[in-house]
Amino acid sequence: MLVNSKKMLQKAKKENQVVFQFNINNLEWTRCILEECDRLKVPVILGASEGAIKYMGGYDVVASICFSLISDLNIKTDVCLHLDHGSSVESCKQAIDAGFNSVMIDTSHLPLKDNIEKVQEVVSYAKNANVSVEAEIGSMGQINQEGLSIGTNANLKDTLTFVKETGIDSVAPSVGTVHGIYKGKLNIDYKLIKELATSLKVPLVLHGGSGLDLEILKKCKEAGITKININSDIQEAWSKSVKEYLKTNSEVIDPRKIIGSGFKAIKDMVAAKININN
Numbered sequence: 293m294l295v296n297s298k299k300m301l302q303k304a305k306k307e308n309q310v311v312f313q314f315n316i317n318n319l320e321w322t323r324c325i326l327e328e329c330d331r332l333k334v335p336v337i338l339g340a341s342e343g344a345i346k347y348m349g350g351y352d353v354v355a356s357i358c359f360s361l362i363s364d365l366n367i368k369t370d371v372c373l374h375l376d377h378g379s380s381v382e383s384c385k386q387a388i389d390a391g392f393n394s395v396m397i398d399t400s401h402l403p404l405k406d407n408i409e410k411v412q413e414v415v416s417y418a419k420n421a422n423v424s425v426e427a428e429i430g431s432m433g434q435i436n437q438e439g440l441s442i443g444t445n446a447n448l449k450d451t452l453t454f455v456k457e458t459g460i461d462s463v464a465p466s467v468g469t470v471h472g473i474y475k476g477k478l479n480i481d482y483k484l485i486k487e488l489a490t491s492l493k494v495p496l497v498l499h500g501g502s503g504l505d506l507e508i509l510k511k512c513k514e515a516g517i518t519k520i521n522i523n524s525d526i527q528e529a530w531s532k533s534v535k536e537y538l539k540t541n542s543e544v545i546d547p548r549k550i551i552g553s554g555f556k557a558i559k560d561m562v563a564a565k566i567n568i569n570n
């Protein structure tokens with residue numbers, strides 16, 4: 293069933309479980325993630341970035357792919373279609389108008405006051421459409437020469453103000469992770485996660501979940517993270533598998549066989565992440 297992320301995340305927070313956002317890149321990605329989450333009977337958030345949406349053809353295309361797969365494949369588990377890192381109020385509105393159940397507005401690069409104002413605009417539009425809103429505070433790090441994340445982590449006081457003033461349904465505070473395959477030394481602020489999780493009613497979101505050992509993901513969960521975003525790990529797993537297939541099947545031209553040779557890798561990666569809940 294299609295739902296917004298509010299209830300599924302509130303329930304997960306209460307039960308100290310994690311709901312995963314797996315990013316989608318095309319129809320096949322979407323299908324693999326839906327089938328695996330349905331098989332495992334877990335709720336899932338399908339994250340579509342602006343780049344992926346552009347690649348697939350637009351907001352309506354993404355919504356149609358997602359909704360049609362749920363219907364044609366008879367997917368029973370709860371599914372939320374979510375705009376990942378919406379860069380403007382406008383793109384959030386486009387997603388909402390296309391039927392997305394959830395949006396993330398990422399104006400975290402702005403000063404707190406301006407960030408709050410932008411997020412408020414999205415929240416008031418989203419509330420009317422029963423769409424949940426996630427927003428980011430702090431800035432996610434990059435890997436520097438010493439291999440450390442050097443973003444600016446969120447702080448307790450500003451995050452409390454941010455959540456209170458905006459009325460968002462979930463918050464993504466920068467806590468030391470980075471997007472992409474994390475090869476640097478870890479610098480995750482578990483103390484901050486714990487403080488935020490106990491002080492806030494809204495669920496906490498961890499961006500940049502790829503490249504982190506399952507033990508680290510579990511530690512984040514135990515500290516109080518409710519939603520974890522995964523993109524690059526699935527991309528890496530799929531592309532490794534396809535490259536391997538092509539090594540011994542270089543004569544194959546059927547795109548279904550080439551693209552399909554990575555399906556198991558996508559599903560295995562999805563299942564491995566979800567397993568941190570057990």
Ligand code: 13P
Nearest residue numbers: 472499500502521523524
């Ligand atoms: P990764 O690419 O590190 O998995 O990050 C995904 C993400 O945070 C999407 O918002």
